[in-house]
Amino acid sequence: MSRIITEAGLRELAEAWLRDGQAVAGPSEVKLGLIQYRPITAAARLLFDGFVHPANSIKEFFFPRHEPLYRYRLEGSRVVLEDCEPPAVKQLVFARPCDAAALPVLDHVFNWDCADEFYNRRREATTVVTLACSRYDDECFCTSVGLGPAAEQGADAVLFALGGGAFEVRPTTAKGDAAFADRTEESDRTATPFAGPPRRVALPRVEFDSPVWEDATLECLGCGACAYTCPTCHCFDIVDEGNAAGGMRAKNWDSCQFSLFTLHASGHNPRHAQPRRQRQRIYHKFHIYPEKFGPILCTGCGNCARQCPAGLGVLNVLKAIEASHAEHLPA
Amino acid sequence: MNNDAFLPQIARIDAVRDETPDTKTFSLRFREPDEARAFRFLPGQFIELSVFGYGEAPFCLASSPTRSGMFETTIRRTGKLTDALHRLECGEEVGIRGPFGNGFDMEGARGKDLLFVAGGIGLPPLRSLIWNVLDERAGFRNVTILYSARTPADLVYKDELDEWARTSGVEFHMTVDRGAPGWSGNVGMVPVLFTKTALRPESTIAYVCGPPIMIKFVVQDLFMRGFREESVISTLERMMQCGIGKCNHCAIGHRYVCRDGPVFNFRQIRELVE
Numbered sequence: 001m002s003r004i005i006t007e008a009g010l011r012e013l014a015e016a017w018l019r020d021g022q023a024v025a026g027p028s029e030v031k032l033g034l035i036q037y038r039p040i041t042a043a044a045r046l047l048f049d050g051f052v053h054p055a056n057s058i059k060e061f062f063f064p065r066h067e068p069l070y071r072y073r074l075e076g077s078r079v080v081l082e083d084c085e086p087p088a089v090k091q092l093v094f095a096r097p098c099d100a101a102a103l104p105v106l107d108h109v110f111n112w113d114c115a116d117e118f119y120n121r122r123r124e125a126t127t128v129v130t131l132a133c134s135r136y137d138d139e140c141f142c143t144s145v146g147l148g149p150a151a152e153q154g155a156d157a158v159l160f161a162l163g164g165g166a167f168e169v170r171p172t173t174a175k176g177d178a179a180f181a182d183r184t185e186e187s188d189r190t191a192t193p194f195a196g197p198p199r200r201v202a203l204p205r206v207e208f209d210s211p212v213w214e215d216a217t218l219e220c221l222g223c224g225a226c227a228y229t230c231p232t233c234h235c236f237d238i239v240d241e242g243n244a245a246g247g248m249r250a251k252n253w254d255s256c257q258f259s260l261f262t263l264h265a266s267g268h269n270p271r272h273a274q275p276r277r278q279r280q281r282i283y284h285k286f287h288i289y290p291e292k293f294g295p296i297l298c299t300g301c302g303n304c305a306r307q308c309p310a311g312l313g314v315l316n317v318l319k320a321i322e323a324s325h326a327e328h329l330p331a
Numbered sequence: 332m333n334n335d336a337f338l339p340q341i342a343r344i345d346a347v348r349d350e351t352p353d354t355k356t357f358s359l360r361f362r363e364p365d366e367a368r369a370f371r372f373l374p375g376q377f378i379e380l381s382v383f384g385y386g387e388a389p390f391c392l393a394s395s396p397t398r399s400g401m402f403e404t405t406i407r408r409t410g411k412l413t414d415a416l417h418r419l420e421c422g423e424e425v426g427i428r429g430p431f432g433n434g435f436d437m438e439g440a441r442g443k444d445l446l447f448v449a450g451g452i453g454l455p456p457l458r459s460l461i462w463n464v465l466d467e468r469a470g471f472r473n474v475t476i477l478y479s480a481r482t483p484a485d486l487v488y489k490d491e492l493d494e495w496a497r498t499s500g501v502e503f504h505m506t507v508d509r510g511a512p513g514w515s516g517n518v519g520m521v522p523v524l525f526t527k528t529a530l531r532p533e534s535t536i537a538y539v540c541g542p543p544i545m546i547k548f549v550v551q552d553l554f555m556r557g558f559r560e561e562s563v564i565s566t567l568e569r570m571m572q573c574g575i576g577k578c579n580h581c582a583i584g585h586r587y588v589c590r591d592g593p594v595f596n597f598r599q600i601r602e603l604v605e
Contacts, residue, residue, distance in 0.1 A: 069337040072383045079424040114336050114575040208604050235579040244384035265410030288585045
């Protein structure tokens, strides 16, 4: 037996959350042909099917693009700080499995040594419902990084499209159970397993000193689109917005792909060329992060390639590394 | 409070001392006495200093933890934030987060000969360690301090340099790249000072801090004279932003300079890949 919910039932669920003053976010067509994860104010805006992957990721619902940390103001010569509270509002987020799978990966960096309470507060307050994939495009490579079209990592419940506007619900946590309690019907229909994209690359050993970095990444423009749309990239900057009399200290997204990222005030820039920055990003994802925390920092969502104006992306670089290894095999 | 990690404590500027035309030393004291008492650090650790309206940047602690109640940082005017900081006066307030980083291994230095080699604005982090060592002098063997700057005007802590030169049990030499009227001391790059002192590579820990080019030549020289990579120590500068190993600005290979450093020995530095 399985549990079934209709598309209308999903929209009722979202409406119920909105009516209770809670937040709902998910794939939504923000303009013709552009699908993004967005907070929505009407459940009619949610898309449950008919697309491969939104142009962004869900990380911004946990690690926002812009987060005020505190406000400051000057009273005479006295500095007054006012702490900003992380929001406690509950959120319901609909996502692809490759986005949800990034969350347990990011938990490591936001909690090692010193916990980021802004992130943790949002993690606790959020129920993630994934929409298992029934199609893929040329950029998808979840199956090459140990995930798949119905991966459960980071999900509180997984939805499988059955056709005819019906979805099978498989809750994986108590939060997922609670979200769908009394909203499903028993059925004997179950989802047909879907294999997802073919394995596109065997994760190669990533060599640090290799000509492949220059060869494969020279076209990178350093725009950061890959990092901003990546579910796992988490570089940030800490800046003041305001003036010396008052304003806020904020945490904003940043990217190791920007030339200013490592620039010192003295003018010295330790990572002075774009291929070095690309190497840092790929090496961090497949070597440094797993060495430090366990999991690799990539879920194979393919957004880096979809959004890259220069036709790069993690998969292409990994393939170039793989090819360079093959060239160097003894005859 | 829920964002302690990012929320600074407020410190007041107690004194400002001009070191060179573009470098000042700020004596700071936490506004809240409880915070002042609770502030403990090791030489080699750093703070994130906020000038509100301009942001936050990492600076080394330049005073010794043995002198409690206040702390000092010596800062060259280089960009927007340091420019704004240089305009602040006594009684004005800044934000402090930290201390961050590993600091120098004090226990590992006990009972050893210590050689300090500093260039220009590289002296402040070593000054913290030097005063700590001198305040606990019995715990260490020979102390040799070699200091160089581009010109006599670029020497920082000028009064203290005289004091170190007069202190018994401290061997102190300095040199400038280019002399100036009134300068009767050594002229030449810092390695010229190696000929003035007896180096004991097998029993010495060398602390080297200064501009990258100076570090490069000093370290090569030390290795040629028989120092091992493990006993030559430096502190790395990166754009440490969060200080807690999350923002990635200071990541070099698998190290976060803000957590795993900024103090490294040259064996570790050789293994760091940018």
